[in-house]
Amino acid sequence: MWPFIIRSLEVATILLLAAIGELLTQRSGIINVGIEGLMLLGAASGFLAALIWGIVPGYVVGMIMGALFGLLHAVLSITLRVNQVVSGMGIWLFAMGFVTYWADRYSGPLPPGVVSLRIYGLSPLFFIGIAAVFIIWFILSKTHLGLKIRSTGENPFAAEVSGVKVIRIRYACTIIGGALSGLAGAFLSLTYLGTWSHLPTKGLGWIAFALVMFSLWRPQILLGGAILFGFVWQFAISPESVYAGIPAPLPILRMLPFIVTIVLLVIISSERFRRKWWLAKPEALGVPYIKE
Amino acid sequence: MKADAPILEVRGITKRFPGGVVALDHVDLEIRPGEIHAVLGENGAGKTTLMNILFGVLQPDEGEIYINGRRVRFRSPLDAMNMGIGMVHQIRKLIPAHTVLENIILGHPKTESIINLKKAREEVKALCEKYGFNIDLDARVWQLSAGEQQVVEILRALYRGAKILILDEPTTVLTPSEVESFLNSMKAMTKEEIATIPFVTHKLPEVFAVCDRITVLRRGKVVKRLGTKEATMKALAEYMVGREVLFKLEKPKVEIGEEILRVENLSALSDKGVLALKGVSFSIREGEIFGIAGIAGNGQQELAEVIAGLRKPLGGRIIFQGRDITNASVLERMKMGIGYIPPERLGVGAIGNFSLVENILMSIYFDHEFSSKGFLSYKKIREYAKKIISEFEVVAPSIDTKAAHLSGGNLQRLILGRVIPRTSKLLIANSPTVGLDIAATEAVRNRILKCKERGMGVLLISEDLDEVLELSDSIAPIYEGRFVRILSAVEAKKEVVGAMMAGALSGGG
Numbered sequence: 080m081w082p083f084i085i086r087s088l089e090v091a092t093i094l095l096l097a098a099i100g101e102l103l104t105q106r107s108g109i110i111n112v113g114i115e116g117l118m119l120l121g122a123a124s125g126f127l128a129a130l131i132w133g134i135v136p137g138y139v140v141g142m143i144m145g146a147l148f149g150l151l152h153a154v155l156s157i158t159l160r161v162n163q164v165v166s167g168m169g170i171w172l173f174a175m176g177f178v179t180y181w182a183d184r185y186s187g188p189l190p191p192g193v194v195s196l197r198i199y200g201l202s203p204l205f206f207i208g209i210a211a212v213f214i215i216w217f218i219l220s221k222t223h224l225g226l227k228i229r230s231t232g233e234n235p236f237a238a239e240v241s242g243v244k245v246i247r248i249r250y251a252c253t254i255i256g257g258a259l260s261g262l263a264g265a266f267l268s269l270t271y272l273g274t275w276s277h278l279p280t281k282g283l284g285w286i287a288f289a290l291v292m293f294s295l296w297r298p299q300i301l302l303g304g305a306i307l308f309g310f311v312w313q314f315a316i317s318p319e320s321v322y323a324g325i326p327a328p329l330p331i332l333r334m335l336p337f338i339v340t341i342v343l344l345v346i347i348s349s350e351r352f353r354r355k356w357w358l359a360k361p362e363a364l365g366v367p368y369i370k371e
Numbered sequence: 372m373k374a375d376a377p378i379l380e381v382r383g384i385t386k387r388f389p390g391g392v393v394a395l396d397h398v399d400l401e402i403r404p405g406e407i408h409a410v411l412g413e414n415g416a417g418k419t420t421l422m423n424i425l426f427g428v429l430q431p432d433e434g435e436i437y438i439n440g441r442r443v444r445f446r447s448p449l450d451a452m453n454m455g456i457g458m459v460h461q462i463r464k465l466i467p468a469h470t471v472l473e474n475i476i477l478g479h480p481k482t483e484s485i486i487n488l489k490k491a492r493e494e495v496k497a498l499c500e501k502y503g504f505n506i507d508l509d510a511r512v513w514q515l516s517a518g519e520q521q522v523v524e525i526l527r528a529l530y531r532g533a534k535i536l537i538l539d540e541p542t543t544v545l546t547p548s549e550v551e552s553f554l555n556s557m558k559a560m561t562k563e564e565i566a567t568i569p570f571v572t573h574k575l576p577e578v579f580a581v582c583d584r585i586t587v588l589r590r591g592k593v594v595k596r597l598g599t600k601e602a603t604m605k606a607l608a609e610y611m612v613g614r615e616v617l618f619k620l621e622k623p624k625v626e627i628g629e630e631i632l633r634v635e636n637l638s639a640l641s642d643k644g645v646l647a648l649k650g651v652s653f654s655i656r657e658g659e660i661f662g663i664a665g666i667a668g669n670g671q672q673e674l675a676e677v678i679a680g681l682r683k684p685l686g687g688r689i690i691f692q693g694r695d696i697t698n699a700s701v702l703e704r705m706k707m708g709i710g711y712i713p714p715e716r717l718g719v720g721a722i723g724n725f726s727l728v729e730n731i732l733m734s735i736y737f738d739h740e741f742s743s744k745g746f747l748s749y750k751k752i753r754e755y756a757k758k759i760i761s762e763f764e765v766v767a768p769s770i771d772t773k774a775a776h777l778s779g780g781n782l783q784r785l786i787l788g789r790v791i792p793r794t795s796k797l798l799i800a801n802s803p804t805v806g807l808d809i810a811a812t813e814a815v816r817n818r819i820l821k822c823k824e825r826g827m828g829v830l831l832i833s834e835d836l837d838e839v840l841e842l843s844d845s846i847a848p849i850y851e852g853r854f855v856r857i858l859s860a861v862e863a864k865k866e867v868v869g870a871m872m873a874g875a876l877s878g879g880g
């Protein structure tokens with residue numbers, strides 16, 4: 080059971096890092112639907128860097144790669160005012176093609192010398208992920224910077240007349256969001272999988288994206304959602320590690336947690352809970368800011 | 372009592388826009404400390420451009436701005452704010468999801484990195500007391516009325532230490548009682564040497580009552596500068612428009628005929644799912660203008676939409692010429708002769724990306740004169756569109772111009788041209804003159820009176836109490852989804868109806 084929990088928390092870490100980054104980006108009013116792509120790029124570049132320099136540089140390179148493509152998305156959607164969904168989709172499609180061409184020839188496990196750090200079996204990145212959630216929660220809700228970020232996402236015009244540097248804040252949040260997605264990708268290929276195979280993200284980026292919306296843009300709910308989804312994901316891969324011996328068809332067992340999760344999240348994002356917990360969808364999300 | 376040295380001086384400001392439009396032509400303005408100095412002008416007179424220049428949003432092509440005798444250049448609103456200029460926007464620059472306090476402290480240099488809400492709250496509270504504002508600092512801005520939102524913008528400017536306050540159409544959205552407290556706050560600011568500059572197109576009388584001096588703009592030029600004592604309402608309107616303005620409309624003498632519309636105990640939900648209309652009954656007869664006066668959000672919008680067929684009623688009946696049309700479709704109602712003029716001109720009234728022809732087409736496409744077997748006859752449609760555009764005096768480069776490029780007044784003329792000729796029995800006009808300047812307002816009101824003359828019934832809904840009183844034969848103040856009372860034009864006194872709109876008087880007494 081313990082290995083199953085560890086594996087689940089690793090999936091949760093991937094989701095957590097990517098989703099909290101996207102949450103920050105979206106809170107500033109920029110939507111980046113290309114997280115799956117950013118994760119792929121982070122996974123591939125991190126994997127290749129780890130082959131040369133080892134595990135920690137692998138994480139760092141993955142993060143830098145994510146930040147660079149976050150910057151690309153920022154230039155396209157903030158400065159050039161490209162439709163943000165189109166830009167994000169473009170990054171995803173580019174990443175799929177590029178990563179296949181770039182990294183698939185190195186398919187296979189990491190060499191034996193490249194091993195992830197573990198604390199009680201857990202990667203330090205799990206704790207970093209949780210810390211990131213708390214830091215971003217604190218910044219958004221308690222600091223002047225957070226108020227500026229939220230204002231930028233709600234109404235950039237109002238923010239600007241209060242002296243907030245809207246463009247700068249959106250750039251910073253998009254780049255940080257990209258970096259966290261890249262890190263999530265590197266963690267996936269280096270620690271969770273420890274091997275490279277064709278397009279390894281398998282939709283985890285999209286789940287992270289969905290988590291942001293299900294969380295009603297709140298870091299606390301996001302944390303719970305990411306851990307829940309981590310377990311569900313892991314369970315879908317190896318239900319026998321939990322349900323060994325239960326006489327039910329495997330496909331049904333694999334489906335069950337997803338159905339339960341979707342129902343649960345639909346309930347959380349329902350009208351009733353939205354009212355109770357205050358829906359925080361940024362009003363200006365996805366709308367380009369054009370100065371008067 | 373006031374110091375004579377101007378706190379703000381504007382000399383020879385000129386602004387040209389691409390395409391050779393001169394928005395401002397050597398405009399001079401002089402504001403003394405603690406003065407209330409109104410700037411009047413029609414839409415297109417250059418008021419917005421001047422405000423944007425004073426607040427650093429735009430840079431002038433020529434001319435200088437002096438503050439306390441020192442020349443200044445604003446590259447951004449931030450520069451203007453740092454020099455003590457505050458702006459109260461008509462289109463609110465506030466964040467609806469945030470609290471009042473958060474909106475006020477946002478971006479302020481004094482706000483700590485880790486926000487100390489307690490300290491900020493005390494400071495803002497002190498400001499409220501000083502100037503007589505009464506507002507819940509923890510309320511979310513979307514919960515506030517338009518007048519309260521204006522207070523938030525004023526507080527934000529004062530919290531930043533503004534000495535000059537630019538107010539864009541400050542009284543348009545206020546209820547009569549709010550106007551009074553607003554004017555009192557303005558006087559309180561005067562005592563603190565804070566100069567206020569209200570920019571005004573509509574609602575002249577209220578501002579007129581408190582300001583010291585007036586500057587009138589027309590087509591980018593200052594046409595008149597005068598002290599309030601020397602001015603009359605009529606003269607001011609003439610300076611603004613450039614010709615004589617008839618403040619009193621000629622109400623045609625029309626025989627009130629038979630009942631056209633009867634509404635029985637109608638109720639409806641708002642978009643948010645709240646009971647907005649709580650059982651309203653009334654009837655409209657031929658040649659009658661039935662006016663509903665109320666502050667936005669009291670159910671009048673829902674009422675208009677239910678009668679026009681855009682919203683399903685929760686309960687009650689609508690009888691049109693003896694027929695129950697409660698469940699009739701919009702198209703059926705149009706064909707019966709019911710026309711609807713919505714308050715949202717772009718979006719509901721017209722499609723911005725459609726040309727004028729296409730917009731007109733939307734209300735005639737079903738007519739066999741213009742289409743057969745599903746094919747449209749564009750030749751006839753274009754002829755019809757041309758006729759409508761000249762008849763309703765829509766000023767546009769061509770009939771293929773996009774509707775979004777029209778000014779507010781021209782757009783409303785287009786919408787009237789679409790709706791009125793196809794309407795034979797009942798016209799529903801919801802806020803038909805909101806945001807229009809004097810000339811366009813006059814044109815729209817005359818059109819409505821013409822409908823009355825033709826024997827149509829008119830349901831007029833407006834926040835502008837003067838408009839309702841002036842045009843209507845029957846007046847129903849609406850408050851929280853109910854008519855307070857239904858009054859005849861003779862018995863409706865402005866003060867009483869105003870108090871009823873604000874919920875101060877109940878119907879019984």
